[in-house]
Amino acid sequence: MKIQPGTPCLVTGASSGIGRSIALELAARQARVALLARTESALTDLAEEIAATGSEALVVAADVRDETAVQTAVERTVETFGGLQVVVANAGLGRYGLVEEQPAEHVETTIGINYVGMTRTVRAALPHLLEAAGQGSGGHVVGVTSSAGLIPHRLASAYCASKAASNAYLAALRLEVLDRGVGVSWICPGIVDTPFVGKAELDPEADLPRLARLLVRTLTPDEVARATVRAIERNRAEVVMPPMMGLFAWSRRLTPGFADWLHRKTG
Numbered sequence: 001m002k003i004q005p006g007t008p009c010l011v012t013g014a015s016s017g018i019g020r021s022i023a024l025e026l027a028a029r030q031a032r033v034a035l036l037a038r039t040e041s042a043l044t045d046l047a048e049e050i051a052a053t054g055s056e057a058l059v060v061a062a063d064v065r066d067e068t069a070v071q072t073a074v075e076r077t078v079e080t081f082g083g084l085q086v087v088v089a090n091a092g093l094g095r096y097g098l099v100e101e102q103p104a105e106h107v108e109t110t111i112g113i114n115y116v117g118m119t120r121t122v123r124a125a126l127p128h129l130l131e132a133a134g135q136g137s138g139g140h141v142v143g144v145t146s147s148a149g150l151i152p153h154r155l156a157s158a159y160c161a162s163k164a165a166s167n168a169y170l171a172a173l174r175l176e177v178l179d180r181g182v183g184v185s186w187i188c189p190g191i192v193d194t195p196f197v198g199k200a201e202l203d204p205e206a207d208l209p210r211l212a213r214l215l216v217r218t219l220t221p222d223e224v225a226r227a228t229v230r231a232i233e234r235n236r237a238e239v240v241m242p243p244m245m246g247l248f249a250w251s252r253r254l255t256p257g258f259a260d261w262l263h264r265k266t267g
């Protein structure tokens, strides 16, 4: 579907990084954008920035783990914008560490936000997207997942699991809704320059696979935002980026044993 002036959208994780860039990219096309995250002050600043460009933004602060809060945020968006056509489920975080050293709550938090939170966002938005599609306007679901959902790597077991589950959920959803006029995309970036790495207490030099660090360039959040809007407009299912990460993902699907051996040998 085409993003047009006035297209009603909702972006989760809009207070920072990739979600913030996606909200700005949508607003640059005069879409109306509801901004969801927990940090209301950052959302208010972004809404003012968007309003200054002549576009419309709405702050709907919520924690994606709270089903009622997400439902309320979606309802407020629909009331204010008169409908909802695009939902971008992007909120997420990383928790890194060896399996035996990770506290149990890291697994629960990671799955709770990245996967269950994403499904709560999608479930709250979907009836409105289907309604818009039924009226001929079209609808689209985007999940910002990760290449980690396609290529498992050490120290990131819960994160990889949360993103693999998200990819599978969105692929299954696409089969359910595509013929009813709603597109579904999952965006799988490699490393992106956002506050994510700092919040994850991740040491990229030590904790990320050496081959990926050497061969895959770091993306900017704006590049991911542009790819997201392209995926909506071209109704692309899976987007792996940058292209070198796409090559890694493709080779792991083809020869998982060799890819994992290489990962073990190269660190």
Ligand SMILES: NC(=O)c1ccc[n+]([C@@H]2O[C@H](COP(=O)([O-])OP(=O)(O)OC[C@H]3O[C@@H](n4cnc5c(N)ncnc54)[C@H](OP(=O)(O)O)[C@@H]3O)[C@@H](O)[C@H]2O)c1
Pocket: 012, 013, 014, 015, 016, 017, 018, 019, 036, 037, 038, 039, 040, 062, 063, 064, 065, 090, 091, 092, 093, 094, 113, 114, 117, 144, 145, 146, 147, 188, 189, 190, 191, 192, 193, 194, 195, 196, 197, 199
């Ligand atoms: N950066 C990377 O290298 C990279 C690579 C691949 C995929 N990704 C994925 O891209 C997405 C965005 O990450 P980012 O890099 O932009 O990181 P970021 O700058 O840390 O942004 C994360 C966003 O998620 C929100 N969030 C976290 N927990 C939330 C919750 N419980 N409820 C509502 N919002 C919540 C945060 O807002 P509040 O804290 O205000 O709630 C923030 O807006 C994540 O799903 C991440 O897994 C990132």
